[in-house]
Amino acid sequence: MGAHSLLFTVFFSVLLSSFTSNAHNITAILAAFPEYSVYNSYLSQTKLADEINSRQTLTCLVLSNGAMSALAAKHPLSVIKSALELLTLLDYYDAQKLHDISDGTTLSTTLYQTTGKADGNLGFVNITDLKGGKVGFGSAAPGSKLDSSYTKSVKQIPYNISVLEISAPIIAPGLLTAPAPSISDVNITGLLEKAGCKTFAALIVSSGVLKIYQSAVDKGLTVFAPSDEAFKAAGVPDLSKLTSAEVVTLLQYHAVASYTPIGSLKTSSAPISTLASNGAGKYSLKVTSAGDSVSLHTGVDSSRISGTVIDDTPLCIFTVDSILLPVELFGLPPSPAPAPVPVSSPSPTPAASPAPTPVVAAPSPEPLSPPAPPMSSPRGSPSDGPGPATSSDSTSTPSAAVDLKAPVILSAAFFFSLALVLSI
The missing domain is CATH 2.30.180.10 (FAS1 domain)
Structure with missing residues (x-):
């Protein structure tokens, strides 16, 4: 290793x-x-x-x-x-x-x-x-x-x-003599109003959901109450456009039919059902935590638990910093707009950016015959200057490969012709 x-x-x-x-x-x-x-x-x-x-x-x-x-x-x-x-x-x-x-x-x-x-x-x-x-x-x-x-x-x-x-319990003064709380005597709306959730308290009263809460509390109830500021936040849907049945469902979505203190929420891994749940995965909440911070996710938005109003078995009431919007009522959040595609500049014209020039083959040697008189140089010799592949009259620019190979090909052709003549 x-x-x-x-x-x-x-x-x-x-x-x-x-x-x-x-x-x-x-x-x-x-x-x-x-x-x-x-x-x-x-x-x-x-x-x-x-x-x-x-x-x-x-x-x-x-x-x-x-x-x-x-x-x-x-x-x-x-x-x-x-x-x-x-x-x-x-x-x-x-x-x-x-x-x-x-x-x-x-x-x-x-x-x-x-x-x-x-x-x-x-x-x-x-x-x-x-x-x-x-x-x-x-x-x-x-x-x-x-x-x-x-x-x-x-x-x-x-x-x-x-x-x-x-060996024995630790007894604090008054701890074991405290009367058992009577859940039926708990004033839920009074607790909510005192905690700064007057709008939410008024809604559960006017919609009749308070009675649903009270009937569930004996077996355990946890309520997530949005603060008054949450109803005034930018982007909050107009709840007046909801039907009476939809308002009831929304308020039921803010409660869980069990005693679920903050410690239970922190250890929750599966989505939790609410009073509005009417099927597997319907109107459920996902819980995430980071340290002491606990957040609830609806699929549309998320809300942080900002405080505890009451935690007394079997009732828990928490304040949350935004309204819980179930995806079943408000749909999925809009997808972000795609990033603009950069506009490329027009392609240059062939004159400005020529395509690679094909390799130009060297000119074929003259027919196999005796060389011309000594006074004339063989075609393609240095005295004649550069060959057609490198002519200044050409409209295309040859590649470096052509410039290197052309003299080699011409020289080979010259010596081949000379060897043929000498053999005759």
């Missing part, structure tokens, strides 16, 4: 490993450990698995089936989700790092802190290296105790994800 090939192979291997080292699937990791099956199940039910898989560096503090069952039996799904978010640290910790904590204690940010539901430092976890080799975990809220401790290491993919078992 050459040096260049070896260098390319090494580079490709390093590049490939950099991609694969950042990929993880928490449910697949925990599937190999049946003692955490209850915890794993709730990661899927709450969609936290998608959020965990979409992040690059974190630590999951898992609970055994016994500890997790005790937590789940007493609290609704929304509270369980918050408790699991508090067990997901946005930093990498393994056994060695836990025992090497600077000053013996540190605060770590959790997923719960990113939801906006944690007041003050309720979304932080206190990690303290205790005497005797133990490590304690607790809420960072003042007066909180270290009610949980490190049990063992489960799985690490340095420095991407670490799974550690702890």
Whole structure:
């Protein structure tokens, strides 16, 4: 293997490993450990698995089936989700790092802190290296105790994800006593208006689509609400020209009949169906993400998710920066005009740019007879000047090949004639 090939192979291997080292699937990791099956199940039910898989560096503090069952039996799904978010640290910790904590204690940010539901430092976890080799975990809220401790290491993919078992849930003040939200009491239009989506809120009320949203929310609903500025943007179609049925379809296209938080959207690879979908691939959305940015593609245009109005199982409402225009209603975008073809200049006339002149054969020698008297030179000799092929009277210019070959041909003819005469 050459040096260049070896260098390319090494580079490709390093590049490939950099991609694969950042990929993880928490449910697949925990599937190999049946003692955490209850915890794993709730990661899927709450969609936290998608959020965990979409992040690059974190630590999951898992609970055994016994500890997790005790937590789940007493609290609704929304509270369980918050408790699991508090067990997901946005930093990498393994056994060695836990025992090497600077000053013996540190605060770590959790997923719960990113939801906006944690007041003050309720979304932080206190990690303290205790005497005797133990490590304690607790809420960072003042007066909180270290009610949980490190049990063992489960799985690490340095420095991407670490799974550690702890003895009990981490309890933040007020976390487990929060009342379960009543989805039927959620004021969807009020939330939309407060988020700057008054036009969209008015449309779903006047069209009757609000009732469709409300009937779907119990089983899970995600809404993509265009901002008021989106309806004023240049190039927005005149929605007043749509029929009532088409307006209903357009508004249904802005919702998905499932609880789909941002983490689930980031990990979505297949097109997602909307409330307007009436067949395979009809009125669907394609999702792409780059870092924390998530965009929705309709086939006509694309729109970026610009904010979260509410994320509370089983309801998600996001704001988007443009109206989602389904290709089934608005057709494909116009193809770009072809680039102008450059106009070539007229071809030059033969006089200005002559075609290659055919090779002119040398004149045939005189009939085989004795040469003329010495006073006259043989035709084609230097004394006669250049032959017909190079005559200044010719209207065409011979090529260099003719100029080189003609004297050779003439000389050959002369010597052939001379040899014939001498042989006679």
